[in-house]
Amino acid sequence: MGARDRAAGGSEAGRDAPAGPGALSRLLGELADTPDRDVHRAWARSLAPGATVGRFEIVRELGQGGFGVVFEARDRELKRLVAFKAVRPGARTRAATESEEALLRREADAVAQLSHPNIVTLHDVGTCEDGPYLILELLRGETLAQRLQRGPLPVREAVRVALAVGEALVHAHGQGVLHRDLKPSNVFLTGDGRVKVLDFGLAHFFGAGGPAGSGTPGYMAPEQRRGGDEDARTDVFALGILLHEMLAGPRKAAGGAPPRRLEGPGAPAALGALVERMLDPDPAGRPRDAAAAVEALRRLQPSAPRRLLAVAAVGATLLLAVAAVAVLALRHATPGPIAGPAPGAPPATVEAYRHLFLGEQCAARPVWGQDCSVEFRRALELDPTLPAARLGLAVWLRWYGGTVAQQRAEIAEAMRHRDRATQGERLLIEAWAAHLDGREEDAIAAFRAIAARWPGDPRAFYELGDLLRHRDELEEAIPAFERAVALDPESAWAMADLAEALGALGRSADLRAWVKRWEALPGPAALHGVSLGRGWLGDVGGAAEAARRAVALGGTLTAQEDLLAALTFSGNYAEVVEASRPLAQRGSPVRRIGYYALAGMDAYQGRRRAGLAQLDALRREVPETATESVYLGIRADYVLGDGDAPAVWAEARALQSLDPRAAADLAPSLAWLGDLPHAAELARSLRAGSLQAETHAAVAAHRRGDPAALDRLRAVAERTPITTWRVAPLFLYGDLAARAGRDADAVRALERVEALYVPRTMWRTWAHARALLLLAGAYERLGDREKARGAAGRFLAEWTRADPADPLLAEGRAVARRVGLR
């Protein structure tokens, strides 16, 4: 019943009369009339003819496939027509775990591996505001489904098409790719008689897992319907149905149970037998793979000339029909640092996107010590103007070894090609540009805007949190990390940073709740959070246990690092040294980590010269570290332990030339050592009001004799006890308080410092021993000899193999004697 025919408010009868009581009813009906709309079309409307996406101009819609709307589009740069496939907007609502992006990436990854005359070629991948899209070869002809509407195919033609599809499957299976959704609408017959298999959207790598039952019901093998193990024989089954339909015509109930055998006259008995074998419900009864099916089909192939058959079958009228996909020349096949694509290799742009995806995946869930920049660099070798890869590389370099100049260069390059970026990428590029220009507030505002615009994307939240964390704004960073972890519960670094922020701020109840959540998650990834969380909650044994479990479950270097952290924290340095040696050896992908660990373990045990020699060796062995701000910063942190202000200043100057802001973070420590002029010089680059600026101001004022400065320092350090990379303000305060004779305050601060779960930071490798001695002295003066003995005893136990000339060793022995240990 239409609205116009209906009664208004259920009280008045509707009539087609201009006046009288029915007139109002009719009027109300007209006003209220809201006809249903086609949801898919509405969603796809922005990709209407005339719209442009990057350099592609949409010409017309060609059809809606299983996963996307396909348009004919004009590539305005290359002046040619292509097929533009937008990942179906309607799929958005189901995209919980199988997001559009994931679908696209899977399709791109799978198809990028394939190069075969019977498989449609994918040329480019991108993302526009309306979602991801694929650029495919544009083909003219019709799908097999359209062809079958006119009736079955002649036997010869059916065999020819099945053979071509089979050959495509042989190639794909050889690349480890299953189609999983083979059906007549995914087989394309071109006007010139070629056969192309379309839509590897559901393909996945053997053994890589995939959504069970995500094929098309009428064409799914029994094992696929059950969500059981799938292999090449799953596609052989679908090919059998395809062959059956080509010979017998489409089934009436296409979604129903698959046929078991070919019935009726016409087909040779041998062909019927082959179809029956291919349709065997038990995979073991089918041809063992696509190659075996192809071989059997070849034997059945009539001897008539193929070309003639093809032309006869397809017919001239089909030339009028147009549908997705045909070959585009390589767009980015320019020879770069690597040779041009090998014969049969996927196009460079697809390869570039593949490496970009790998880089993004790597960076989103980094394995401790893994260098994700390799993937971004590879993408850029293949496609130097890919802005997302420049962005990925710049972001990676920010925290992992690059100079500011390098990051700026990458971002500048990304800005130059930002017309190729998606809207989100463009905003990210601009946010990072602001960050690198020192416009921190703009950068944070931009990240917040990105997070608000894409609330389901953990990346912006993590990067916002990370930026805030590096500004030492832990309290502000926590919600961002929480959101990142909620969106991606296995995001290793978001977990680590969240645990650290909650732990450092003493928010134990919140941290405990997160640990509980991570404990409930399966697999090794979440054990990272469990280990770090327990460490921050003071349960070092539990931290080690979680890490050991993660290692046993096949956890990566991250799990090993967690274990080394727990062992370091409990003073098992020998075990850590043993595990770290192989990491430092030539050929190891994580030599820096190995050397830093070895240097740290030497320092923890009082062998400072040996530790410095390890850092020198790293610079010798991996020369690029000499220009890495991370290396120079870690080295400066190490040298600080000698208490030699000129040496620290020399390190600071080296760092300053590369990254003035990183060097500025040394200002509080240099002031702590008493070099106030140089500290002040460094501090000029500190952001006003930042933790480090306030720490520096208070330390410097204290060293100048300001009696109130120590209290100011305490207030600052208790609010935010740690700072990223550099010495913890709380340690500086504890040390100065002890030296000022404020023993009770010193004990409170240093006990908290000792509980900070940062065993692998370089400053702690020397500050720990110093804290133990300061604590021992303070306990002694406060009359707590038991605790004094405990602290001094731990110091001596850890320094049994210390450099005999180290002055701290003499001091430690003196304290030990005083408290009656020797």
Add this chain to the structure above:
Amino acid sequence: MDVDGTVRSLLAGGDADGASTAAIEAHGPAILGYVCTLVGDDDGPDVFSMFAEDLWRGLPAFRWECTLRAWAYRLAYHAAARFRRDPYRRRAQRLPSSAASRLAASIAASGMSPGSRRDRLRRLRETLDAEDQTLLVLRVDKEMEWEEIAAVLGGEGAERAGRQVTSAGLRKRFERLKDRLAELARAQGLID
């Protein structure tokens, strides 16, 4: 099984995505028509996307205190309100490429000549606020019971605003709306 039953059983089986899909497949076309009435054909699909996302996010926590259809319309109603409030949307007016295309678009959108019955109806419809439009659509076109409409227009938003939406209140409001429309329609010569 009816839509509500299907969605409930999918949810009970842990298939939240399937449940959302079923809900949107069942009610999506009508909801899209409704939001296009509220915000126009150009912006309707955007609002519909917001609605669909809200439904997808909110369905697992939906407490079934009203019908799924009423809840879906409530989400759509709020999505349209959110859309209209969004200052970015207000700024980002569509920019036609030329005066001719603007004129063409406006003619295409109205499909009517000025002063025609349809044009007068359109103008009359534009005098209604979103709540009145919703009331009219749901009662007349969708033939909803008063309780169901109360569930659409009530809910937490209305409670926060200190308003109780009751069937009796809606019935009165609808009568007043009819009177007002009748008066306006008479003034425009739409009815005698």
